[in-house]
Amino acid sequence: MKDETKDIVDNTDNQKDNNIYEDICYICRRPESKAGKMIHIPNNICICSDCMQKTFDTMNNGGMPFMDFGSINPNMMGFTPPPNVKNEIPKNQKIKKRAEKKDTVKAVLDASNLPAPHIIKASLDEFVIGQEFAKKVVSVGVYNHYKRVATGTMEDIEIEKSNMLMLGPTGSGKTYIVKTLARILQVPLAITDATSLTEAGYIGDDVESVLSKLLAAADNDVEKAERGIVFIDEIDKIAKKKSTSSRDVSGESVQQALLKLLEGSDVEVPVGATSKNAMVPLTTINTRNILFICGGAFPDLDKIIKQRLNKQSSIGFSADLKDKYDSDPKLLSQVATEDLREFGMIPEFLGRLPIVFTLDGMSKEMLVKVLKEPRNAITKQYKKLLALDEVDLEFDEGAYEAIAEKAIEKKTGARALRAIIEEFMLDIMYEIPKDEAIGRVIITREYIEGKGAPQIEMRGVPKLPAEL
Known part of the structure; x- marks a missing residue:
C-alpha cells in the first residue's frame, strides 16, 4: 500500500x-x-x-x-x-520554461474592479474623436454585459445578453472603437469579416471560424475565450440577395447559421484552423457569455430610410416635401428595423441584436480634431519620426483644414487622411535626411493645395574655431 x-x-x-x-x-x-x-x-x-x-x-x-x-x-x-x-x-x-500566462480576465470579471461606463467612455475619448452617442451606447452595453458575466444569475432573474449592431459610413470609426474597447478592458478580441463566411459545406469559412479566431486570441484557453468579444465587420455583405436564381450560400444562409452563435449555445470549434477536418482537433465553446458586436456601412440604406419617410409627404402649405431628407447628414440615425429587413437582414437575426445604433459621418471639424487631438494622431506620428532626425514638424491651421477638405472629397472618412498625408509628406521625408542644417519644417495650406512649398527654417550656423 x-x-x-x-x-x-x-x-x-x-x-x-x-x-x-x-x-x-x-x-x-x-x-x-x-x-x-x-x-x-x-x-x-x-x-x-x-x-x-x-x-x-x-x-x-x-x-x-x-x-x-x-x-x-x-x-x-x-x-x-x-x-x-x-x-x-x-x-x-529542459531548455526553457514556459512563459507564465497573465490572467487578465479576472480584472474584468470581478464586479468590484469593473470600470464604470463613464470611465470606459473617458478612455475611448482619448483615441476616438466625436461619436459621443455611439461611445456612450458601447460603454453602457459592455458594462452591463460584463456585470452579467461576473454575477451570473441573480436569484431567480437571469439577465439576457445584449449583442450590438452598429451602422455607419466607412471611415467613421466602427472597428477602431471596438479595438480600443478591447485594449481598455484587457479581454480577448476577435475581429473578422463576414465576407468570407459561407454556408457549411461550401467553399469558404464556416461560421465556427469566428470562434476559432477568438480562441487563438485567448491562447487556446477556452475559459478565457468564453468571456471575450467578437466583432463581425462587413455584416451588411451577408444580406439576403434580392434577385438570385441559385442558392444564397453567402447571404441568408450565413445569417441563419449565425443565429445559434448569437443566442448562446455549445459549438464545436476547430483548434488552430478555420475549417473542420479529420486532422484538426475540436473543442467545445459555449457562446452564452461572448459579446457579439456586428458592424457595417450598409450602403444605400439611406435610400430605403428616405423612401419610408417620404410616404408621409404631401402637397400644400407646411407639408413635408420629398426632397426634405436629401441633404440630411444624420439620416442614418432614423433607421428602423423595417429598413434593415428591407435591406436584406432576416428578422431572426435582427432579433438577436437588440442594441442598434449609428455613427455619424465625418464632418470637416471632426476630421481636423482627428488630425490633432488623439493620442496616436497621424500628425503626431510624423512629428515623432522627424524628431528622431532632430527636426521639428509643424502644421498651421490652414493646413489642417485643407487636409480635411480633401478627405471629404474622397468620401472614405478618416481613412482618407493617411493617404493624403502620405502623398505630400513623401518629398519632405526624402529630402530632409540629405541636409543636416534643416531645423524646422512648417506645412502650410498652399503646400497642401499644390500652390507653394513648405516653410523650412535652418539651424543656427556654428561659430568657427578661434585659431581659424
Whole structure:
C-alpha cells in the first residue's frame, strides 16, 4: 500500500515537472515557443502541427522521404515501450520554461474592479474623436454585459445578453472603437469579416471560424475565450440577395447559421484552423457569455430610410416635401428595423441584436480634431519620426483644414487622411535626411493645395574655431 501511494506521488511530481518545461517536437526538435502548440500522441510523444501535416502529405503521396526511419523511435512504429521506461522529461528537453500566462480576465470579471461606463467612455475619448452617442451606447452595453458575466444569475432573474449592431459610413470609426474597447478592458478580441463566411459545406469559412479566431486570441484557453468579444465587420455583405436564381450560400444562409452563435449555445470549434477536418482537433465553446458586436456601412440604406419617410409627404402649405431628407447628414440615425429587413437582414437575426445604433459621418471639424487631438494622431506620428532626425514638424491651421477638405472629397472618412498625408509628406521625408542644417519644417495650406512649398527654417550656423 505504501509503495502504491509513493508511485502516485512520484507520478504527480512528474506531471507538475512536465507542465513547467516546454514540449519539444519529436521529429524537428523545435520547442513549442517556436513550433507552436504541440499535438500529443500515445507514449508521451509530442509532434508539432507542421511535422504532422508533412507526415499526412507524404503518406498521401505514397512515401515519407523527409523522415529517416532508422532514427525513429520504435515507439512511433507501434511497438510496446520497455516496461522500465518512466514518464520523465529527457534532460536535453529542459531548455526553457514556459512563459507564465497573465490572467487578465479576472480584472474584468470581478464586479468590484469593473470600470464604470463613464470611465470606459473617458478612455475611448482619448483615441476616438466625436461619436459621443455611439461611445456612450458601447460603454453602457459592455458594462452591463460584463456585470452579467461576473454575477451570473441573480436569484431567480437571469439577465439576457445584449449583442450590438452598429451602422455607419466607412471611415467613421466602427472597428477602431471596438479595438480600443478591447485594449481598455484587457479581454480577448476577435475581429473578422463576414465576407468570407459561407454556408457549411461550401467553399469558404464556416461560421465556427469566428470562434476559432477568438480562441487563438485567448491562447487556446477556452475559459478565457468564453468571456471575450467578437466583432463581425462587413455584416451588411451577408444580406439576403434580392434577385438570385441559385442558392444564397453567402447571404441568408450565413445569417441563419449565425443565429445559434448569437443566442448562446455549445459549438464545436476547430483548434488552430478555420475549417473542420479529420486532422484538426475540436473543442467545445459555449457562446452564452461572448459579446457579439456586428458592424457595417450598409450602403444605400439611406435610400430605403428616405423612401419610408417620404410616404408621409404631401402637397400644400407646411407639408413635408420629398426632397426634405436629401441633404440630411444624420439620416442614418432614423433607421428602423423595417429598413434593415428591407435591406436584406432576416428578422431572426435582427432579433438577436437588440442594441442598434449609428455613427455619424465625418464632418470637416471632426476630421481636423482627428488630425490633432488623439493620442496616436497621424500628425503626431510624423512629428515623432522627424524628431528622431532632430527636426521639428509643424502644421498651421490652414493646413489642417485643407487636409480635411480633401478627405471629404474622397468620401472614405478618416481613412482618407493617411493617404493624403502620405502623398505630400513623401518629398519632405526624402529630402530632409540629405541636409543636416534643416531645423524646422512648417506645412502650410498652399503646400497642401499644390500652390507653394513648405516653410523650412535652418539651424543656427556654428561659430568657427578661434585659431581659424
